[in-house]
Amino acid sequence: MTAEKAFRFVILGGGSAGWITANLFAHHWRGKNVEIQVVESPDIGIIGVGEGSTPQLKAFFDQLNISESLWMPACDATYKIGIRFAGWSHKNGYDSYFHPFPAPLDMHSEPSFIRNAAMRRAGIDVPAHPDSFYLSPHLAAQRSGPHPSDNFPFELSYGYHFDAYKLGDFLRGHAASLGVRHIPMRIEDVIVGDDGNVDALLGEEGQRIDGDFFVDCSGFRAIINEKALGAPYIPFADNLFNNRAVVMPTPPDLDAAGSAAIATGATAMNAGWRWSIPLTQRHGNGYVYSDKYIDPDAAETELRAALDMLDSDVSARHLQMRVGRLADSWSANSLAMGLSQGFIEPLEATAIHIVIATAQQFMAAFDDGEFGPKNRDIFNQRIAARYEGIRDYIVAHYRLNQRGDNDYWRDNAANDHLSDNLKAMMTAWFTGKDMAAEIARLNIGNYYGNISWHCLFAGYGVFPDSRKLRAPLPHEGAADMVKIAHFMAGAARNFGSHKASLDRL
Ligand SMILES: Cc1cc2nc3c(=O)[nH]c(=O)nc-3n(C[C@H](O)[C@H](O)[C@H](O)COP(=O)(O)OP(=O)(O)OC[C@H]3O[C@@H](n4cnc5c(N)ncnc54)[C@H](O)[C@@H]3O)c2cc1C
Structure with missing residues (x-):
C-alpha cells in the first residue's frame, strides 16, 4: 500500500x-x-x-461494538441457545435431543455425561441421554432467556434467530x-x-x-x-443428498407469558427435515429435502400439513441449493x-x-x-x-439416523461416501475409544468438539441394544442422576423469561 x-x-x-x-x-x-x-x-x-446463527454472530456484533439493543429489535431477533433435533431416531426414549452451545456451567455435569455415555457404550445400563446433563434443554423447555440473575455468575453461550x-x-x-x-x-x-x-x-x-x-x-x-x-x-452431493428447500412463514409462536422459543427446531420429515425458527414478528419454517425422494409439490404439502397450514393461502417459496x-x-x-x-x-x-x-x-x-x-x-x-470438518459432522446426522422407515432414511444410513475422519469418529464411538483423544488426533476440535459428537451419538441412542445391557456395579461410578436433576432445576431458577430478556433491550 x-x-x-x-x-x-x-x-x-x-x-x-x-x-x-x-x-x-x-x-x-x-x-x-x-x-x-x-x-x-x-x-x-x-x-x-x-x-439462525451460532455464537459467532454474537462475537461479530461484539467486535463491531454494536449493542443487542441496537440491532436485535431492528431485525426481529430472538436468542438461541441450541437446536432441538426431533424424529431423527425411532429408538425408544430417543425421539428428540438438544444440541446446546457450550457453556461454562456445563463443566459441572459434562464429565458425568461423558462417563455415563462411555459406560452405556460398554454395555452398562445407565442413563446417557444428553438432555439430562445440560442446562440449556431445561431453559429451552421453560423458554427462559439466556441471561441469569446478577447473583448467578454463569453466562450462557448463545446465538440468535433474525430476519x-x-x-x-x-x-x-x-x-x-x-x-x-x-x-x-x-x-x-x-x-x-x-x-x-x-x-x-x-x-x-x-x-x-x-x-x-x-x-x-x-x-x-x-x-x-x-x-x-x-x-x-x-460437490458434496455424494454424502449430502438434500438439494432443495421450501420455505413458509407462520405467525409468531408465543407461550401464554409471551415468550418465543429459544432454540431452533430441526424435525425429521419424510425426505429431509424442517427448521422452526422463532422471530418476534413471525415464525420461520423451511423443509430441506432431496428431490430424488420427493417432488417439490409433495414437499410443500408435507410442510403445510406439519404446520397445520393445508388450507392457508400463505404462499411458499421454493429454493434450489448447491x-x-x-x-x-x-x-x-x-x-x-x-x-x-x-x-x-x-x-x-x-x-x-x-x-x-x-x-x-x-x-x-x-x-x-x-x-x-x-x-x-x-x-x-x-x-x-x-x-x-463441518461437513463431516452434518453428514453424521444422516448416516447415523435411527429411522429406517423409507428409502431416503435407509439410503442415508447405508451411505458409504464418508471421509476418513468421519469413519474414524464412528469407529471410535463403536469401539469404546476415548472420543476426545480421537478428536485431538484428527485435529478436528475447532469445528465440532467432544460434546457435540457425544450429543449426536448419544442423542440418537447409538448404544448397544437395551436388552443386552447389564446393571451397573456400585464401584463403576455411574452419575448420580438425582443430584444432577436437582442441580439443573436449581440453576434454571436463576433465569427469567425469554420475553423479559427481549423486553430489556
Ligand atoms: C434453505 C437455506 C437455509 C439456510 N439457513 C441458514 C441458517 O439457518 N443459518 C446460516 O448461517 N445460513 C443459512 N443459510 C445460508 C445463508 O442464507 C447464506 O449463507 C447467507 O445468506 C449468505 O448469502 P450470500 O450473501 O452468500 O448470498 P445472497 O443472499 O444470495 O446474496 C447474493 C448477492 O449478490 C448479488 N448479485 C448476484 N449476482 C449479481 C450481479 N450479476 N450483479 C450484482 N449483484 C449480484 C445479489 O443481488 C445479492 O445481493 C441458508 C441457506 C439456504 C439456501
Whole structure:
C-alpha cells in the first residue's frame, strides 16, 4: 500500500455475506488507507433465508461494538441457545435431543455425561441421554432467556434467530457509517487481466468498477471466483443428498407469558427435515429435502400439513441449493465468501459462521502477507479443512439416523461416501475409544468438539441394544442422576423469561 493511493476492495453482492464482510473489513482496516465498495444488483435481490446463527454472530456484533439493543429489535431477533433435533431416531426414549452451545456451567455435569455415555457404550445400563446433563434443554423447555440473575455468575453461550432481510438492511446502514460505499448495479462481466488477476467488474451499461482486491459474495451465481476465474467446485452431493428447500412463514409462536422459543427446531420429515425458527414478528419454517425422494409439490404439502397450514393461502417459496465448496476460496486477487464459496446445507446453521470465520482468517493472512498472496495457500487449506470438518459432522446426522422407515432414511444410513475422519469418529464411538483423544488426533476440535459428537451419538441412542445391557456395579461410578436433576432445576431458577430478556433491550 502506498500512502497516496487507497487500496481498493470491491465486494460483489449485498447479501449477508457481502455486508458482514464489508463491516468486518471496514472495522479492521479503519484508519488505514483502504477503500471498500459493495456492488449489488437491486433486481436480483438476496436469498433471504439463513435466519439462525451460532455464537459467532454474537462475537461479530461484539467486535463491531454494536449493542443487542441496537440491532436485535431492528431485525426481529430472538436468542438461541441450541437446536432441538426431533424424529431423527425411532429408538425408544430417543425421539428428540438438544444440541446446546457450550457453556461454562456445563463443566459441572459434562464429565458425568461423558462417563455415563462411555459406560452405556460398554454395555452398562445407565442413563446417557444428553438432555439430562445440560442446562440449556431445561431453559429451552421453560423458554427462559439466556441471561441469569446478577447473583448467578454463569453466562450462557448463545446465538440468535433474525430476519435475514432486516439484518441485511441493518448491516448496510452500519457499513455506510464506517465509510463503505454502496453501488446498486447489476454486473454483467468480470475483466481478468493477462496476469490472471481481476482488473474490474463491468456494469450493465458498461460502467467499470476497478479494484485491487475483489470479494465474490454473489451467492449461488458465483460470478467471480468460479465463473470468471475458473476455481474448481467440489460437490458434496455424494454424502449430502438434500438439494432443495421450501420455505413458509407462520405467525409468531408465543407461550401464554409471551415468550418465543429459544432454540431452533430441526424435525425429521419424510425426505429431509424442517427448521422452526422463532422471530418476534413471525415464525420461520423451511423443509430441506432431496428431490430424488420427493417432488417439490409433495414437499410443500408435507410442510403445510406439519404446520397445520393445508388450507392457508400463505404462499411458499421454493429454493434450489448447491451443496459443496470451491477447492480454493481465495484465487488470484479474489476471495469467495458465502454461498459463492460453498454451502453445507443449513442443518447446524453454519453458513454465516463460516463467513465470519473466513473473513477473520483472511484479514489476518492478508495483513501478514502485506496485502499480497503470500499466505494464500495456507489460508485456502485452513478454510477447506473447516468446510470438511463441518461437513463431516452434518453428514453424521444422516448416516447415523435411527429411522429406517423409507428409502431416503435407509439410503442415508447405508451411505458409504464418508471421509476418513468421519469413519474414524464412528469407529471410535463403536469401539469404546476415548472420543476426545480421537478428536485431538484428527485435529478436528475447532469445528465440532467432544460434546457435540457425544450429543449426536448419544442423542440418537447409538448404544448397544437395551436388552443386552447389564446393571451397573456400585464401584463403576455411574452419575448420580438425582443430584444432577436437582442441580439443573436449581440453576434454571436463576433465569427469567425469554420475553423479559427481549423486553430489556
Ligand atoms: C434453505 C437455506 C437455509 C439456510 N439457513 C441458514 C441458517 O439457518 N443459518 C446460516 O448461517 N445460513 C443459512 N443459510 C445460508 C445463508 O442464507 C447464506 O449463507 C447467507 O445468506 C449468505 O448469502 P450470500 O450473501 O452468500 O448470498 P445472497 O443472499 O444470495 O446474496 C447474493 C448477492 O449478490 C448479488 N448479485 C448476484 N449476482 C449479481 C450481479 N450479476 N450483479 C450484482 N449483484 C449480484 C445479489 O443481488 C445479492 O445481493 C441458508 C441457506 C439456504 C439456501
